[in-house]
Amino acid sequence: MDPKLFLSTSRVVIVAGKGGVGKSTVAATLVTAARRVGLTSLLVETDGKPLLVDGAGDEGLTAQTITPADALAEYLDRSGLGRISRRLVTSGIVDVVASASPGIDHLLVLGKVKQLERSHAADVIVVDGPAAGHALTMLRTPRALADSVVVGPIRQQANDVLEMLNDETRCQVVLVTIPEPTPVNEAVETAFSLEEDIGVRLAPIVVNRVDVHPHIDIPEDLAVGSAAARAARFRNERTAGHARCIDDLARRLPLPQIRLPLDTSATPAERTEHFLRAIEGLDGASP
């Protein structure tokens, strides 16, 4: 399908996936890909650490980091509590606030994303979800808070964020996985939770680092222990394993797959190219 159409399906795209699957790289690629097809884009990081994935090759990459503490301070400012909020933050009372109502930090971060969306900060706002796969926890928060908090600004904020999450023209989630058994299992579980518990729309799933090398025939007269034979068996096992996992994923999760090739030395520009080509290869069906 047309990459531009694909990338403008919703303004907010939340990228989620467990550690080690290349989530941040995929998020950066989405931002660059959007720019390549003429859309303005913004990368939002939701954990406080400096970017480890460099956007080299894309000087125009616009990124913004939202931390829970900043989001809380801003929220308090808006609520007319600016002076006291700084004292709260510095005294560490924020910790207790966050513990008293777990997930409030997540809600405030999502609230900030919603604000960026409403103010049309860019055509495509890509949110690189929290590290270590806490994306699910983060996305569950608005519903949990909307259910448990009866009145007040938090209730309002939770409702507004939930409205955004449940509107497929405003927000969707891109899951990222790799073709190995454990990541695939986790992706399937996460996908069902996202749809059932949160009601957020899932975009096609990104299967990252797929080895698509054709089967290598090993001549019978080649010594079993030779380097070439061992390397060929290794490669054949890997490609077969990847194919099994991709089939397994397709069987268990009815989502189109964006398969990105295993190419460890690819530059960001090449990754963007791979990505755009993979989208073009998708069926015209809506993402």
Added chain:
Amino acid sequence: MTGTTLDTTIATARVVVVAGSGGVGKTTLSAALAVRAAIDGRRVAVVTIDPAKRLADALGLAGDSTVGNDPVRIPLDDARGELWALMLDTRSTFDALVDRYSPNAEQAQRIRSNLFYKNISGALSGTQEYMAAEKLYELNGDARFDLVIVDTPPTRQALDFLSAPARLRRFIDHPVYRIVIAPSSIGLRAVSAVSQPVLRTIAKVVGAQALDDALAFFKAFQGLDAGFRQRAHEVDRVLRESSTAYVVVTSGQAEPVAEATYFIGELESANVGVALVVANRLMPHFGKENDSLPPSLVDNLRELADERREEESNLEVLRIARPDTPWIRVPLVPELVDERLDTLAALRLLGRALGDAE
């Protein structure tokens, strides 16, 4: 560096803490280390956190047998030692602590049924790290084991684990706690003048109900704080003992290597040395062949060698940044990735690969 660093570590340490970012095979590696140490004669307890189903099955951790939060013994025919495994249950570890330090059952019950407590014992960031450290401490004092291996929660901050006891202490000593507790000991008027705007603000943010729950928790917690503080101090001591070894795991991908480098720096700045870095799941070294072979074989060798070179250049970052940290390279054990094979056997293979590693 050779595998002897690893052998020394698992032969002499009383505690091994395995740290690293997600997706590098940390949990599996912890299990493999435990299998190897048990075969070598040690009585090992391995604490895993959220293992994949297949690993949990292999370690006998699937099903209801884990509810007790107590280690389960795993039969290993050829082991001179013993292998025990435990899946960390954050909530019940916390509950046990509350029971231990509560002066009576009523107070324990009051805390355990408090909504704020339920929130922090399940979801507070750092609670899982602290409870992993707490479990480590408990097992370290258990005469059944002479080696405890702990898989740490996936995090981007290695120090989250190391500093967990200090953070628990800080939480207990928190201003809010003092504000709530103070009226009973100091004059109510003086304190409320300070505390009311703060409490009103918090109530505005989290809602009055959540605040009431938090206040009720801190009130119920009175009397337990001394016990908790002392315990956190002892846990902290074990984490810093010289018989506690830190192993940092990475893969050959750029991002985990960057994170491992950062972890090592964090640990060293906290005066905790890293015993060993394990570069895990690496592309094996197949060697060279002459060019008379069919092109598909030659091309494949070249492509895999390119992948390996890419990993090596990623790992070079770590070597340059931390020249004094010993490390080993462990090639990918394909049996561990193949979901159709026996995981315990695959763990043995990984354990053996660890010993052979260079």
